[in-house]
Amino acid sequence: MKVTIRINGDVLSAYIPKKDLEEPIISVEDEDLRGGSILLRNGWRLALPHLPQDTRLPVTVEARRMSGRPDRGAHEKPDRMTTIGETSSSQNAAAKLAKNQKLQPWPALTRTAYEDVAACISSGELSGSGLGIINAFERRMEEWIGDGYVVSASSGTAALTVALIALGIQPGDVVLLPSYTWAATALAPLLIGAIPRFVDIDPNSYNISPTSLAAAITPDVKAIIVVHMHGISCDMDEIICHARDQGVPVIKDCAQAHGALYKGQHVGLLSDIGCFSMQKSKHLSAGDGGFMVTRDAALAQKMRDICNFGLPTPKANYRFDEVARDGYAVFRECEQVGGMFRLQPMSAALVMHQLEHLRQRITWLQTAMESLVEEAAKIPFFKIMRSHVDRTHVWHKIRVGIDYTAVDYFGRSMAEIRGGCATPLPSAASRAPCGRRLYSHSRRPLGPMPAQSSGPNPVAILRSKTRSSSSMRTIP
Ligand SMILES: Cc1ncc(COP(=O)(O)O)c(C=O)c1O
CATH class of the missing domain: 3.90.1150 (Aspartate Aminotransferase, domain 1)
Structure with missing residues (x-):
C-alpha cells in the first residue's frame, strides 16, 4: 500500500490515501525512518522500504502491512501500548470525527509520551506526595516559565481554589472576577464559601476592565481573580496598581494562557499567584491537571500542603503507606484545611514531553x-x-x-x-x-x-x- 509519512511539529503521522486514513505514528523502529517498521495508533504495523537518511518529509512510499487485522477497519482495537489514552467510546468517536475532518487529535502525543506514561505505571508511583515524576514536572515547568515556584494540582479549578485558601480567603469574603470567563473562575470562591462579584469587561479586549475593577474594590473585597481569556494578557500594570493601592492580592486565571507574555514577562509570574489548567483542550494538556506559580516560596509551600490534605508536605518523600499510624493520627498532623488536590503522576508523565x-x-x-x-x-x-x-x-x-x-x-x-x-x-x-x-x-x-x-x-x-x-x- 502507498503510505505518506508526514510531520507536523514533532508529530509524525502516516497517511494512507486509498483508505482516507491518517494515523499518528506511535512507534518507529528506526528513529530516522530508514527502513524498519512503524506502529500506528490504530494498531497497524507497517514495514517501510529503505529511506535515505536525508529524506525530507512528507514522503510517499510503498509499505507493507505486517499486523493489524483488515476486518477491524480503521478503528481496530489498538495493541497494549496504544490503549493508553483510548479508553472511552466517546474518545474513539472524537478520533473518528477528527479523522474524517483530517484533524489530528489533541493533545498530539509523541512516542516518548507513551513511554513516559508506561514507565510511570511500571514504577508503581501512582499516588503520594513528593513523587519523583511530580517533582520533575514542577522543576521543568519552573525552567519553562523562567522563574518562580511551581506547585502542581489536579485541575485548573483546584488550582484557583487552593490559591484562594492559601491567601486566607474566608467564607463571606468578596472575590472580584470578570463577568466573561469560564464557570470555574466563579465556582472556586463559591466552593470555599466566598462571594464572587462580577466586574465588567473591556469591550475591546474582552478581558476585565481595569477602570471597572478600580471602582469595584470596596473594603469587603479580599481578592481579585483576573482571567487572560483565550490566551491574551489583561492590562496587568493597571490592575496590579489598583490592587496594591487597596492591599488586595491578585490571582491570575491563566488556564488558557500558557506561554502568554505581558511586557516580556510570563503572565504567571505577575503579582501573587498564577493558576493554570492542563485540561485536554489547553496548550499544555495532561488530560486533566493544573498548577500554580508564585514567586513567594512560603506561599508555594502552603499551596503544596493544601493540595496534600493540609499535611506538612515532605521536603523528603512522605507517603501514607509508609507511615505506621492509623488514619486518625495522620489527621492530627493536618496543619490546615486542605484536600486531595494533587496532580496524578500519570498526568505529569503525559505532559512532560510536551514542554x-x-x-x-x-x-x-x-x-x-x-x-x-x-x-x-x-x-x-x-x-x-x-x-x-x-x-x-x-x-x-x-x-x-x-x-x-x-x-x-x-x-x-x-x-x-x-x-x-x-x-x-x-x-x-x-x-x-x-x-x-x-x-x-x-x-x-x-x-x-x-x-x-x-x-x-x-x-x-x-x-x-x-x-x-x-x-x-x-x-x-
Ligand atoms: C478560564 C478558565 N478558568 C478555569 C478553568 C478550569 O480548569 P479545569 O478544567 O482544569 O478545572 C478553565 C477550563 O476550561 C478555564 O478556561
Missing part, C-alpha cells in the same frame, strides 16, 4: 493565526480582536465579534443567517440553577455580555488548535 515542544507549537500557532485573522477580518460581520504590542497572544481561541449592523455580500444581515454561522452566547448565567446562587451574590444581573451596548458581541469562538471535537463552539 519540549510547547514553544515551537505556540510559534507555529501564532504564524497560522496571523493569516487566519487576516482572512477572517475580510468577512463583513466579523470584528477580530488583534494582539496588543506589549503582549504576546498565544491563541488558545480566536475571538470573533459580530457586527449586527453589517450585511454580507448578498445583503443579508447576521440575524438572518446566524443559525448557520455560529452558536450564540449561552443564556444569562443567572438562569442556570447554580447561576441563581451566583446572581444572588452579584451586584448586577449576569447578562451575556456586560458591555453589550458599546462593543462587539463575542458570539463565536473558533478553536485555535486542531482538536478531536467540533471546530466552532461557544465560550469557554
Whole structure:
C-alpha cells in the first residue's frame, strides 16, 4: 500500500490515501525512518522500504502491512501500548470525527509520551506526595516559565481554589472576577464559601476592565481573580496598581494562557499567584491537571500542603503507606484545611514531553493565526480582536465579534443567517440553577455580555488548535 509519512511539529503521522486514513505514528523502529517498521495508533504495523537518511518529509512510499487485522477497519482495537489514552467510546468517536475532518487529535502525543506514561505505571508511583515524576514536572515547568515556584494540582479549578485558601480567603469574603470567563473562575470562591462579584469587561479586549475593577474594590473585597481569556494578557500594570493601592492580592486565571507574555514577562509570574489548567483542550494538556506559580516560596509551600490534605508536605518523600499510624493520627498532623488536590503522576508523565515542544507549537500557532485573522477580518460581520504590542497572544481561541449592523455580500444581515454561522452566547448565567446562587451574590444581573451596548458581541469562538471535537463552539 502507498503510505505518506508526514510531520507536523514533532508529530509524525502516516497517511494512507486509498483508505482516507491518517494515523499518528506511535512507534518507529528506526528513529530516522530508514527502513524498519512503524506502529500506528490504530494498531497497524507497517514495514517501510529503505529511506535515505536525508529524506525530507512528507514522503510517499510503498509499505507493507505486517499486523493489524483488515476486518477491524480503521478503528481496530489498538495493541497494549496504544490503549493508553483510548479508553472511552466517546474518545474513539472524537478520533473518528477528527479523522474524517483530517484533524489530528489533541493533545498530539509523541512516542516518548507513551513511554513516559508506561514507565510511570511500571514504577508503581501512582499516588503520594513528593513523587519523583511530580517533582520533575514542577522543576521543568519552573525552567519553562523562567522563574518562580511551581506547585502542581489536579485541575485548573483546584488550582484557583487552593490559591484562594492559601491567601486566607474566608467564607463571606468578596472575590472580584470578570463577568466573561469560564464557570470555574466563579465556582472556586463559591466552593470555599466566598462571594464572587462580577466586574465588567473591556469591550475591546474582552478581558476585565481595569477602570471597572478600580471602582469595584470596596473594603469587603479580599481578592481579585483576573482571567487572560483565550490566551491574551489583561492590562496587568493597571490592575496590579489598583490592587496594591487597596492591599488586595491578585490571582491570575491563566488556564488558557500558557506561554502568554505581558511586557516580556510570563503572565504567571505577575503579582501573587498564577493558576493554570492542563485540561485536554489547553496548550499544555495532561488530560486533566493544573498548577500554580508564585514567586513567594512560603506561599508555594502552603499551596503544596493544601493540595496534600493540609499535611506538612515532605521536603523528603512522605507517603501514607509508609507511615505506621492509623488514619486518625495522620489527621492530627493536618496543619490546615486542605484536600486531595494533587496532580496524578500519570498526568505529569503525559505532559512532560510536551514542554519540549510547547514553544515551537505556540510559534507555529501564532504564524497560522496571523493569516487566519487576516482572512477572517475580510468577512463583513466579523470584528477580530488583534494582539496588543506589549503582549504576546498565544491563541488558545480566536475571538470573533459580530457586527449586527453589517450585511454580507448578498445583503443579508447576521440575524438572518446566524443559525448557520455560529452558536450564540449561552443564556444569562443567572438562569442556570447554580447561576441563581451566583446572581444572588452579584451586584448586577449576569447578562451575556456586560458591555453589550458599546462593543462587539463575542458570539463565536473558533478553536485555535486542531482538536478531536467540533471546530466552532461557544465560550469557554
Ligand atoms: C478560564 C478558565 N478558568 C478555569 C478553568 C478550569 O480548569 P479545569 O478544567 O482544569 O478545572 C478553565 C477550563 O476550561 C478555564 O478556561
